Amino acid sequence: MAGGQDLNERSLYLLKTLVERYIQDGQPVGSRLLSKDPQLKLSPASIRNVMADLEEMGLIHSPHTSAGRVPTVSGYRLFVDSLLTVKPLASSELDQLQHGLKGEADKASDVLSKASKLLSDVTRMAGVVTLPRRESVTLRHIEFLPMSNTRVLVIFVTDDQEVHNKIIHTHKQFSPAELQQAANYLNSVYSGRSLAKIRDLIVQEMEQDQRRVNQGMIDAVNMAQLTFTEQPNDDYVLSGETNLMGFSELSDMERLKQLFEAFSQKRGVIHLLDQCIQAEGVQIFIGEESGYSAFDHCSLVTAPYSVNDEVVGVLGVIGPTRMAYEKVIPFVDVTAKLLGAALNPK
C-alpha cells in the first residue's frame, strides 16, 4: 500500500473528531453530524469524500450501508498515537488517588488492592495490578518447618511486610534441629539483602561449597536455592470486573464468558501484562492487537510501576475499545507513579 498513507491535516482532524464523537456517544458517526463541527467548515458531501478515503485506508468502516462510520482498530491506533489530546487529571481526581493510596501503610499487597480498586472505581472499568517482582525487596527473616518426609515448609518475610510461604522438596530428610540451624545460618548471612543479591550469593557459595566441609552450611544453601529460585510473576489483583458487564460491546454472553474465564485462568492475562513491563511508559493494546482472542473487543491501557527506579510490575485498565483514552491514559500513568511511591520503603 505504498503512498496510501499521505493524510492531510484535514482528514486527520476529521478522523479525530469522528473518533471523539464515537467514543462519546457510541453511535456510528455520519457525515451530517460531522458537518456541524464548527472547525470543520465542510458540507456533508465533502465529508463523505474524505470518509471514503479514510475507509479505503482501513481507518474507519461502516457497519452497514446506511449507517455512519465507526473507527477500526487501526483508526483507534492512529488516534491514540498521534491525534489524542490527553486531558490532565482534574485536581479532585488527583486528590482521590493520593488519598486512596495513603491508607494505613500496611502490607504491600494491601496497597496493590487499593490501587486496583482505585483504577476500577475512577474509570468505571476493570482495574488490574500485577504483584511486584520480588527482586529489589530485601529479606527480613526466613524459617523452615518440617512437613512429611523430604518436604519442608519455608516461610520468609520481606521488608514490605509480606509473608511468603512455599513447600520445597529436599534431597534428604532433615530433623527440626537441622532445619533450625539452617535457618539461623541463612538469617545471619542473607537478611537485609535483596532477593536478587541473595541469588547471586547462593551461586557463589555453591561453587565454594565443593571445597568446604561444613555439611550444615551446604544444606542451608541448597535449601535457600530451592526457596529463592526465580519464579515469574503469575498473579495479579483484579477489581471491578463487573463494571465490564454494563458495556453494550460486551453484552454478548459468549464473549463475556470468555473474558471472565481469561480473568480466572490468569495465564494469558499475565502473559499480556508481562509484555508491557519493558515499555517505557503507558502502553495500549486496542482490540485484537493484543493477540489474545478473549480481549478482542477490549482495550488495555497499562503502565509499569517502579520501586527504587526499578520496574517491578504493571498496572492497567481493561475496558471496551470504545473508551475515553484521553482520560484513562493520564490516569493510569499517574496511578503507576503513585503506586511506585507508595511501595517505596520508608
Add this chain to the structure above:
Amino acid sequence: MAGGQDLNERSLYLLKTLVERYIQDGQPVGSRLLSKDPQLKLSPASIRNVMADLEEMGLIHSPHTSAGRVPTVSGYRLFVDSLLTVKPLASSELDQLQHGLKGEADKASDVLSKASKLLSDVTRMAGVVTLPRRESVTLRHIEFLPMSNTRVLVIFVTDDQEVHNKIIHTHKQFSPAELQQAANYLNSVYSGRSLAKIRDLIVQEMEQDQRRVNQGMIDAVNMAQLTFTEQPNDDYVLSGETNLMGFSELSDMERLKQLFEAFSQKRGVIHLLDQCIQAEGVQIFIGEESGYSAFDHCSLVTAPYSVNDEVVGVLGVIGPTRMAYEKVIPFVDVTAKLLGAALNPK
C-alpha cells in the same frame, strides 16, 4: 388458606413429573405432554383440572395464558422436600471425586480449591467452599516480627500446613529480643494445642497474670490474645462462576452483574453460607428463599463439612433454580464428606 394443603397422591405425582420435566427441558410443561406419562393415566383435561388446583395453591404458575406450567419457588420447595428421588452417584463420578481430592496432599487451602473446582466441574455450575474455621486445628509455631512503632507482624503456622499472618497493635513498643522471647514462651506453652484450647488458656492465664510478676509472660499472653481472638469466617473459594453465564435464566445482564458483584463483595454470600453451617446435612435455598436479592434466580445447595466430627465449614453449589437437584444433592453431600476426610490430619 385453611385446608388448601390437602394434596392427594395424584396431584403430588403430577407435580413431581411436572417439575422433573421442566428441569429436564426448561420449557413450560403443558397438559398434553404430561398426559403421555405412562404412570399418569389421565386425559389432558383432567390434568388441567389438577393443574388448576396446584396453581391455586401457588405451587405452579403459567408465564402466560397459552403456555404450560412452571414450578414456583414453593413448588420446587415441596418437590425437593417430599417428592425428590435422589439418584445415588454413579461410581465413575465417585471415582472422579475421590481421585480429584487425593492429589499431593499439600496445604489445606489447596484441598479446598480442588474441592471447589470439582464441585463446579461436575455440576457445570459454580462451586463454593468456605475456609474452615480454625478451631480444632492445632498450633505448630508462632513468631513475631516488629514493624513500625507498636505494630507487630505475627506469623503462625497450623498443623494443616497453613501459614497465617496478621498485624497486631500492641500497647507499647517491643524490641526484637522481647518479641523473640514472647514467641519462645508461646511456642513452648501453646504449640500442639488447638486454637480453641489456646483461647481458653489465654483467658486463664490473663486472670492469673494479675498476681504474677514476670512481665515478659504477661506481654506474651497479651500478644497471643490479640493474635488469636476469634474472627468469623470471611472468605471462601469460588470456582466456575463463568459456568453460570451459560444459563438462560441468568442471561439478564443486570441480574448477572448483581450476582457477580455479590461474589466479589463476599459479605452477603458468607452470611448466607454461615446459615448452613448449623444444618445437619444438605441444605437448600431456592430462589428468593435465601432472602438475598442477588440470588433471586439462583438456588444454593450446601452441606457442612467436618474435621474430627466437628463442623468447620460449608461447601455448596450455586446454579439456576432449575437445576437437577436429584443429582446435585447427593453430589454435594458426598463431596462434603470426602473433603472432611481429606482435611483430617493423617
Add this chain to the structure above:
DNA sequence: TCTGGCACTCACCAATATCGAGTGCTAACG
C-alpha cells in the same frame, strides 16, 4: 369423577410496509 369437545388466548414467526439516516455518484459551481 373423568373425559371429549370447543371456543378462546396469546406467544411466535414470517411476510410486508414504512421511515429515515446515511451513502455514493454526478453534475454544476466558484
Add this chain to the structure above:
DNA sequence: CGTTAGCACTCGATATTGGTGAGTGCCAGA
C-alpha cells in the same frame, strides 16, 4: 480542481398484519 447541491439508492429499525399451534378454561355427557 476542490467543493457542494441534488438525487436515487440501500438497508436497519420499527410497526403491522395474519397465520399457526400449543395450551387453556369451561361445559356437557359418560
